[in-house]
Amino acid sequence: MLYFIIKRLLWLIPLLIGATVITFFIMNAAPGDPITIMFGTSVQQLPPSEIQLIRDKWGLDDPAYVRYFRYLSNLFHGDLGVSLTARRPVIDMLMERVPNTVQLGITSIIIAILIGIPAGIISAVKQYSLVDYSATILAFVGISTPNFWLGLMLMWLFGLILGWLPICGMGHAGIGDSLKHLILPTVTLGTAMTASLARLTRSGMLEVLREEYIKTARAKGLSERVVIYKHAFRNAGISVITMLGLQFAALLGGAVIVETIFAWPGVGRLVINAIWRRDYFVVMGSVLSLTGMYVLCNLLVDLSYGFLDPRIRYD
């Protein structure tokens, strides 16, 4: 087990280095000069000698691969560079933002699990019933609804028309206020995941419910509840958990949009603003942290297999 975790954590290193290569060279190909980004229009008032001095100091005229290796070596020392516009270390900005994105992500996953899995189980158990059809259609609508539109509509209904919930930012006046601010972004982000989880749980359960051991369990006289939750769902659970890990990528992509709409101070909003300002180091740091979150989440998924299915061994 320990060996497996170490092996997987080591695999993170080439993966994250690959992520830096890709983002660095993509951002490098983008038009825009860092000096103009730093000083805006006032760059024309600076004497050329001073501009050259700054260029030399930051090594802006070095070839791309030299700048890349400098970035990489700084990265290994925990230095993610400095934001060109905010003039602050990127690592500090990420430290402030990452917990907010994690908070939004986790609450969305919890919603998805609490609603999606039971809905999928009920759908499967009562296959071809009215409940099943309604759940199936709702799930399809959930998968097909773009989160930015859902967000705007929820904002319009619950924020502007009914005035029940705040529509932007994070609350800072106590837990109640924070929770209120969390509701709309969470629902917006969690809907698609809830829907796909419901679909997947349904098909996973349908497959398992046809197995012989379910017949045996019923024949033994076990209650339907035990048969469904203990015998069937535990076996359908593996594919559900795998999907949960893969869906996390969509969730992080969604977070970028949802944070932008609801002015949620997370990494997603940071990366979008940084992209518009061509704030390279912030873009790279944010993409790196989002990729890291995704990969770590999938590691957790792999580890959870062992708990769900004791037959799976890691060595």
Place this chain on the structure above:
Amino acid sequence: MRKIVRRFIRNKLAVLGAFIVVVVCGMAIFAPCIAPYDPLEMNFNVILASPSSSHIFGTDMYGRDIFSRIVYGARISLKIGFIVVGIGATVGTILGGTAGYFGGLYDMIIMRIVDLLLAFPFLILAIVIAAALGPSIVNVMVALGSVSWLRYARIVRGEVLSIKEREYIDAGRAIGASNLRILIRHVLPNCAACVLVLATLQMASALIAAASLNFLGMGVQPPQPAWGAMLNDAQEFLREAWWYAFFPGVAIVITVLGINFVGDGLRDALDPKMGR
């Protein structure tokens, strides 16, 4: 083949989906006949007018007819969808197919690249590429196309690995067929079903991803009517004009829903063991 069609038709949701897709395609093709107004024509006398008999979906901040813009928007959405899926399916099938067939170092390199790129959250990678290329409709297609081939590559490779062990492949080789001929005539056609299903489902996600990029302002530029871009404009006027944000979103949901129904129906029809 007839069996597949029969299974597809028996699935009511799939038929409904096919109907929606046909309607949206018709809307895109016959846009000039359907749209009552020019989608770009501004009319400052009817700015943000609510839905009425003259403008059934209301008007936007420049007094343009929202219904006409949605009808023309179908062209842009479908164009992006088809091209992204085309790029993804072609590149993915070629790379995945050859990797699975030839194996060895080539296979390892391709699959490691796929693993690496799949470790990125899909939309974030597309956003970074689109941002670097600059906002335009072509760049949206390039950005989404360059991340969409990964799934095809992985799935086609898996299929090819099992197909190449079959006896008819050995038979082909025994009569002296070249690798290229075996691959093109015998291996890849057998992957067509799974590529078709994947392409349909990917078309739905490509539409949502493209709308997201347009919504963020990284794609289609004004005044072109694209559904995602319309929502971007509409968010400022949410309080005064709900219809401005409502109808373009409904257009996206219905189109994507239709495609998802078709994709699901195709999967069930082509492989009755799956999904049911």
